[in-house]
Amino acid sequence: SAVISQKPSRDICQRGTSLTIQCQVDSQVTMMFWYRQQPGQSLTLIATANQGSEATYESGFVIDKFPISRPNLTFSTLTVSNMSPEDSSIYLCSVPGGDGDYGYTFGSGTRLTVV
């Protein structure tokens, strides 16, 4: 299965600022996924990032708030813009593969606290 390097692992940010999270995969993948896990909640898909096209956002998530880049088949970034305390969450990237290529592999997560 793929190995994902996600950075930063954690950060504390001031409200109104932006943070960019990076995910580097050790193999080429067509799709990458970005999830958010708010405190005490389940993981929720933010968007699907395809190389060479605009990301597809889930209901309730917009590009202005969570812009995504996907410059090549091994790398993606998610930016959390104009942050507020409600954005405090764990953010995770994921790619298909693992468990016989039918499952998904996740990055180690970015724990974001907005003060």
Add this chain to the structure above:
Amino acid sequence: KQEVTQIPAALSVPEGENLVLNCSFTDSAIYNLQWFRQDPGKGLTSLLLIQSSQREQTSGRLNASLDKSSGRSTLYIAASQPGDSATYLCAVRTQGGSEKLVFGKGTKLTVNP
């Protein structure tokens, strides 16, 4: 809309006990179901994946079963150890070509020495 529920939300057991974690889903038209482990503040580690055509999967002390028609899956952990303490998440991938995973809120397991 697919919804995934995990019961119990938290479980505390003494070391050595066998235990069962439950996962239920509302739409039985799933492609597969995956169990993950999440340590505090960390990412997810895949434990077991069951395809919709399968009934169970085993890995070491872990056994996951799937009853698609009733919308249920269980994760059985044998001879629990303190190192098993973590949150266990169940996620389903619905049929229809979507790559999206729908997660439950998880069961927080504490195994006491």
